[in-house]
Amino acid sequence: MVEPWREGKGRIGVLRIGHRPGRDKRITTHVCLTARALGADVVYVHEPDERVLESVDGVVKRFGGPFETHLVASWRDIMRSWKARGAQVVHLTMYGIPLDEAVSRLDAERDLLVVVGAEKVPWEVYEEAEVNVSVGSQPHSEVAALALFLDRATKGEWDLRPFEGEVRVVPSEKGKAVSKGNAQ
Amino acid sequence: MVEPWREGKGRIGVLRIGHRPGRDKRITTHVCLTARALGADVVYVHEPDERVLESVDGVVKRFGGPFETHLVASWRDIMRSWKARGAQVVHLTMYGIPLDEAVSRLDAERDLLVVVGAEKVPWEVYEEAEVNVSVGSQPHSEVAALALFLDRATKGEWDLRPFEGEVRVVPSEKGKAVSKGNAQ
Numbered sequence: 001m002v003e004p005w006r007e008g009k010g011r012i013g014v015l016r017i018g019h020r021p022g023r024d025k026r027i028t029t030h031v032c033l034t035a036r037a038l039g040a041d042v043v044y045v046h047e048p049d050e051r052v053l054e055s056v057d058g059v060v061k062r063f064g065g066p067f068e069t070h071l072v073a074s075w076r077d078i079m080r081s082w083k084a085r086g087a088q089v090v091h092l093t094m095y096g097i098p099l100d101e102a103v104s105r106l107d108a109e110r111d112l113l114v115v116v117g118a119e120k121v122p123w124e125v126y127e128e129a130e131v132n133v134s135v136g137s138q139p140h141s142e143v144a145a146l147a148l149f150l151d152r153a154t155k156g157e158w159d160l161r162p163f164e165g166e167v168r169v170v171p172s173e174k175g176k177a178v179s180k181g182n183a184q
Numbered sequence: 185m186v187e188p189w190r191e192g193k194g195r196i197g198v199l200r201i202g203h204r205p206g207r208d209k210r211i212t213t214h215v216c217l218t219a220r221a222l223g224a225d226v227v228y229v230h231e232p233d234e235r236v237l238e239s240v241d242g243v244v245k246r247f248g249g250p251f252e253t254h255l256v257a258s259w260r261d262i263m264r265s266w267k268a269r270g271a272q273v274v275h276l277t278m279y280g281i282p283l284d285e286a287v288s289r290l291d292a293e294r295d296l297l298v299v300v301g302a303e304k305v306p307w308e309v310y311e312e313a314e315v316n317v318s319v320g321s322q323p324h325s326e327v328a329a330l331a332l333f334l335d336r337a338t339k340g341e342w343d344l345r346p347f348e349g350e351v352r353v354v355p356s357e358k359g360k361a362v363s364k365g366n367a368q
Contacts, residue, residue: 026211030325037324059323094353095360099343126358136343137353139243140221141214144331147324151332159283159320169278169321174310176279 005161010111012040012153013082014146017075017125018118021049030143031116032056032069038150039158040114042068046075064165079115079128087111089130092145093121096132103152105131114149116142189345194295196224196337197266198330201259201309202302205233214327215300216240216253222334223342224298226252230259248349263299263312271295273314276329277305280316287336289315298333300326 006012014035019028028045029052035043036059045052048071060067072078083089088110090102106112115125126132135145150158170177190196198219203212212229213236219227220243229236232255244251256262267273272294274286290296299309310316319329334342354361 023210026207027214030211030327033322033324034328037320037322038328063322093360095356097355097357132356132358134353134355136221137355138217138221138247138347140217141327141331143214143325143327144218144222147328147331148335151335163322169318171281171318171321172279172316173281174316176277 005157006039009108010087011042012150013087013111013113014040014043015075015078015113015115016043016045017115018120019045019047019049019052020118021047024118025049025051027118027143028052029055031146033059034143034147035150036060036067037158038147039154039161040150041066042070044070044072044075044078046072046078048073062165062167064163075115076124076128079113079125082111082113083128083130085111087113089113089115089128090149091115091117091121091125091129091132092135092142092149093117093126093132094134094137094139096134099133099135099149099152102131102133106153112153114146116146118142189341190223193292194271195226196334197271197295197297198224198227199259199262199297199299200227200229201299202305203229203231203233203236204302205231208302209233209235211302211327212236213239215330217243218327218331219334220244220251221342222331223338223345224334225250226254228254228256228259228262230256230262232257246349246351248347259299260308260312263297263309266295266297267312267314269295271297273297273299273312274333275299275301275305275309275313275316276319276326276333277301277310277316278318278321278323280318283317283319283333283336286315286317290337296337298330300330302326
């Protein structure tokens, strides 16, 4: 189901590949939470790691969705099934084409799958992606790259997304204000 | 020294507080690398953790600077010394005022210190900051928040920053192209 705030636009998925359960738990959790907050509808994590989804699902439960999370055994199947349904598949890598050029090629009406790697990404991912996109040509962070890419791809509209959670933050100059109870 | 690409504009610093050496090594490394790639001139890490700076300094050595890294024993001293020199001090928190409103208050000619916390942030940080800024009102990632904040604060100009490193990435449609040898 596409959110009303993206009416007429495609679904956005994020595929996190190369997750190493021993090392990447927190970075992958940040990838998933950034996907949710910046406008994605679904995230897939490969390799499977249940501890990651516990944290993310806990946020969805308290702060709202809809947002789907899946552990997947094959990244190839996810890339191929999105492509087979007509989605644009982009891969974030510091070696790709510049962000603005890549975003100008996107069609907002088509679904979009964003592939986010850890340190080593199989060559096949570069081949399978329709566009390899670089968010700056410097080494930094897949979390930062995903945030900036989704910001540009949604033209900043992620910030308008309604979340139907039991906890909502109330912006304030100093302090931590929240309202509780079912929103809407 | 202010880079020519920021001529007439203030220096940008990032202060990472609440780093827990046992848990946060990779997230703090991503914070530091994001600071460098997105236009900051200097990063301070509290609590001190030499392993973080080894990774970051390695990137600066290969991909270029200038970019300063410091381990600090007191975050309070850094906040106060930047304020005493006239800098704007902003603190990124999901509880703060909206990003666009906060950025509209910034004066690009003044120095800017961006404070990025880990899970628990002392109350005093909210008090000492000139502005508490929320990058979306959802829980996500301090790495993503820093990237989006610096993108807005530099009006996207971070991408024009020259780095004088021995390795430079050459953007390409598929593959990993780099040029080596001293740039400039």
